[in-house]
Amino acid sequence: MRLQSVLSRLFPRSFSAKLLAVAFVGIHVPLLLLILWLVGLAELDPRERWTVFAVVLCATLLGTAGTLAVLYRMLGPLRAAADALDVYYAEQRLPLLPEQGEDELGRLLRGINRSLRGIDAGLRDARRHALLDPLTESLNRRGCEQALGNSVIAAGHEGWPFVLFVIDMDNLKPINDRHGHAAGDAVLVRLVETAYGWLGPQDWIGRWGGDEFLIGVHSPEDEATLKLNQWLSMLETQDEAQAPVYASAGSAAHQPGEDAASLYRRADAAMYRAKFSGGRRLVRDGFEDPDTQTLPA
The missing domain is CATH 3.30.70.270 (Reverse transcriptase/Diguanylate cyclase domain)
Known part of the structure; x- marks a missing residue:
């Protein structure tokens, strides 16, 4: 949730921009650093080429793994929302989902909170009226x-x-x-x-x-x-x-x-x-x- 808060300050209105920024940084920064390193070398022998290959492979794997890990954390609020819906369906327990941010995710979480509160209030009211006599408002x-x-x-x-x-x-x-x-x-x-x-x-x-x-x-x-x-x-x-x-x-x-x-x-x-x-x-x-x-x- 802390990562989402930081990215919300940088990209307040677009969850897609957050994902693209994370993917770009995670995958392309290692490659850009590698290119800069190669530019600084005059010539490479076969042994050095294998070294470069190993560096590129490790950088790509590490960048991909890091990107996936960060994306997984970014999707944490969505998993929390899905879990909250399951809990409410099973136990009628209202969730406390985070509502920070003005992007798609923030609006989604706020919408889920509002919708479940409205549904819960409606169900409570319906259950109450189901037990009341409409004329006298005593129990039926x-x-x-x-x-x-x-x-x-x-x-x-x-x-x-x-x-x-x-x-x-x-x-x-x-x-x-x-x-x-x-x-x-x-x-x-x-x-x-x-x-x-x-x-x-x-x-x-x-x-x-x-x-x-x-x-x-x-x-x-x-x-x-x-x-x-x-x-x-x-x-x-x-x-x-x-x-x-x-x-x-x-x-x-x-x-x-x-x-x-x-x-x-x-x-x-x-x-x-x-x-x-x-x-x-x-x-x-x-x-x-x-x-x-x-x-x-």
Whole structure:
């Protein structure tokens, strides 16, 4: 890379000129020196001619070898660029290619750096949006599955408490029928935005489908339940600008050794118990009387 920097000062805009200069110096300088030496000799006998031949041969071989070695070093940045592309393809690790010089090589390396950064940013954005619900910007079903799996792993390996809530709206259809689907969409957005106000940094909310949401909370069960009840009670507050939101909720606390599918089934079953008991209530898995969990009016 140091040789490239030196040559960039001499030939700032042409990589071809660098190669030609190196080839000229490496091959022709020894021959020019030989010619000057021969000019200084009056006459040569056969023995001296063999000496001259040996000198010419050695000079040519040494010049060629030196030229190839220098050219190999000059092509080092191109090899580094090829290796960087292979590494990014295999590991998605961005390279730090040198960007000095205004010649073809410098522009190429800068272009590779910019292109890979742009591709990487686009891929990250695409992966992020692939896990988000476009309306509410909460997790979509795929994002919920991934977040639930990660939370269960954290609960099992790190010992974190984890509670899963399944939320199903009771009055989205009446809101849509009375105020239009735009109002219903606004209610779903409001539900997610207000949830982010009390969720912790490791917690998450996602739209499982339609008007059903999953919420994962890494807190003790009683603490998580209190926060959820306060949130749902706040959503039921009615004013002129916002329709009240009524919901049925079921919850289940993660048990040692339990997988994500089993945890979801217990929380979902608790939600249906709340729904079939009249709605507007939270039922916790393991509590027999759902009426004791009715949300305040």
